[in-house]
Amino acid sequence: MDERELLAAADEYLERHWDDVLRDMGELISIESVEDLTAAQPGAPFGPGPRAALTCALDMAAGYGFEVCDCEGYLGYADAVGLSATQIGVIGHVDVVPVGSGWAYPPFSLTRKDGFLLGRGTSDDKGPMVVALHAARLVKDACGPLPYTVRLMFGANEETNMKDVEHYRAHHADPAFLFTPDAEFPVGYGEAGICSGTVEGPVIEGGDIVEFEGGAAVNAVPGQARAVVRSPRALASSGEVEATALGDGMFDLFARGKSAHASTPELGRNAIGILVGYLLENGVGTPEERAFLEFERRLLSASDGSGLGIEAHDDDFGDLTCVGGVASLVDGDGRLRQTIDCRYPTTTSAALIAQRVAAAACEAGATFSLDHDKRPFLTSPDSEAVQALLGAYQRVTGRDDGAFTMKGGTYARLFTRAASFGPEMPDEVRPAWVGTMHGPDEGISEETLKDAFRIYVLSLAALMKCAL
Incomplete structure (x- = not known):
């Protein structure tokens, strides 16, 4: 035929x-x-x-x-x-x-x-x-x-x-x-290459962030994120964050972004990043929590990893991409946790990425563990x-x-x-x-x-x- x-x-x-x-x-x-x-x-x-x-x-x-x-x-x-x-x-x-x-x-x-x-x-x-x-x-x-x-x-x-x-x-x-x-x-x-890992903040007692969650998969840009926080001043809704007063100085915050696969983060908008920006701009969080949120902002500010100094490029794969996919609050001890997914070219390695992410996390009192790596x-x-x-x-x-x-x-x-x-x-x-x-x-x-x-x-x- x-x-x-x-x-x-x-x-x-x-x-x-x-x-x-x-x-x-x-x-x-x-x-x-x-x-x-x-x-x-x-x-x-x-x-x-x-x-x-x-x-x-x-x-x-x-x-x-x-x-x-x-x-x-x-x-x-x-x-x-x-x-x-x-x-x-x-x-x-x-x-x-x-x-x-x-x-x-x-x-x-x-x-x-x-x-x-x-x-x-x-x-x-x-x-x-x-x-x-x-x-x-x-x-x-x-x-x-x-x-x-x-x-x-x-x-x-x-x-x-x-x-x-x-x-x-x-x-x-x-x-x-x-x-x-x-x-x-x-x-x-x-x-x-694809590597992923987890950043974990320090134990925080009596923090102002009571609940924090965003994303459903490590390898996806999260489309939604939510937090329940304590704030001495009233929090109002913004264009991308809906704030609901719960009473006694507590507020429920909901951020909506746009989901996308981690391989094409430019097609999405990270809801965790939106929520983090709102919290920082409104003065929410203890000093320890805000230090972690500042790290989050560096991570989520640019999908090429430049916020953490891990940017890289080659002719076959172009720019490295970096996505913070899932955020959570560890039950019982106030630790904030954030996953990271990187797609990297031949001019860098998972080991170098991990070294630089760990150094940035350390400045916020956090640690980083590399969970998976697949070479180019x-x-x-x-x-x-x-x-x-x-x-x-x-x-x-x-x-x-x-x-x-x-x-x-x-x-x-x-x-x-x-x-x-x-x-x-x-x-x-x-x-x-x-x-x-x-x-x-x-x-x-x-x-x-x-x-x-x-x-x-x-x-x-x-x-x-x-x-x-």
């Missing part, structure tokens, strides 16, 4: 089976597959939600004629067996980040509105993985016998620690080449496999965009030869009521997913002709 015939077959498949695609997406999205390690058990190492979503995905694949395997609940795979054991891999994930607040539409129900699909996981990553499953199904059924085996891999721990892939790679060899539909088109050939990942944009993906994208869209690097963290960085590949389109415009991944009202265009389907069909067929 030549490329023109394959595109025609893809269009016919979409015409006949798009309702099936939506049904499968809806079934997966209905599962609240957020990590819950307190409920982990054998066969469900990340809790019941990811376990249920993994079972759902494998059952779908088995129903479409793939040979499936459950890797002890860490990850599952579905094979379209080819003439060779050499594998072309496609990996996505069925776990999701916590819902957070601010949703106008039900997060665990697939909503169709004006050509868009809304719900947690529609774009990250349940929707794209269902589209990839159907693309592989078409290639399996229309282009067989296949020279290589296609292995669809369903991860269950991408959003936190990627222990799913760690377990898989301890027991299985890498595919000869792999892509993940968990980013943007045209094709990502590199991913910035780069592959050749000129390789035959990457060019096969790029060519498929260009032929479907008619665009001549080139390969790029990203600050998001996908599964690609964990494999020997890999790339991130869709589903979102560059410069895509969406209505204000359609949210981004990790934010409220997460959504994606149906036409974008249909184009992704066409691109994945052509890509898998093109990879079959590569020397892997």
Whole structure:
């Protein structure tokens, strides 16, 4: 089947089976597959939600004629067996980040509105993985016998620690080449380093900050933040902070920003930063609390890390990004806690970032611990496999965009030869009521997913002709 015939077959498949695609997406999205390690058990190492979503995905694949395997609940795979054991891999994930607040539409129900699909996981990553499953199904059924085996891999721990892939790679060899539909088109050939850690303030007795919370995920710009504080003077609402008097000198403060993924902080507005600024400007807090708030302001004032002296740049990844994602008040002892997520280029390191953040935290009487680090990942944009993906994208869209690097963290960085590949389109415009991944009202265009389907069909067929 030549490329023109394959595109025609893809269009016919979409015409006949798009309702099936939506049904499968809806079934997966209905599962609240957020990590819950307190409920982990054998066969469900990340809790019941990811376990249920993994079972759902494998059952779908088995129903479409793939040979499936459950890797002890860490990850599952579905094979379209080819003439060779050499594998072309496609990996996505069925776990999701916590819902957070601010949703106008039900997060665990697939909503169709004006050509868009809304719900947690529609774009990250349940929707794209269902589209990839159907693309592989078409290639399996229309282009067989296949020279290589296609292995669809369903991860269950991408959003936190990627222990799913760690377990898989301890027991299985890498595919000869792999892509993940968990980013943007045209094709990502590199991913910035990602490190995260926690700043913890000193024990404060009798402080003026009684409650403090903001954010739902370390790797997201928080859209909301809230505090209950004690103030000797009346606190009034501002443009971005709503103040409610509770009596006896106590006030409830609520700040609203805009959520965004930590890889694109310029698309968001940090609600914790808004609240911190309000507290400082209104003289709230003991000297110890205000010292921590001043540190917070330095951290949250600029998304390139310059407030803490950790800014860095290179030609592949551009500027370092820095996000304060989750803030809280430790129960019982008044300690303020703040997470930090950095996406860094090759000209710095997690160790250097940690050293400088720790020094800045120390000035506020706080400490910093580095919790996770993933070093930068780069592959050749000129390789035959990457060019096969790029060519498929260009032929479907008619665009001549080139390969790029990203600050998001996908599964690609964990494999020997890999790339991130869709589903979102560059410069895509969406209505204000359609949210981004990790934010409220997460959504994606149906036409974008249909184009992704066409691109994945052509890509898998093109990879079959590569020397892997």
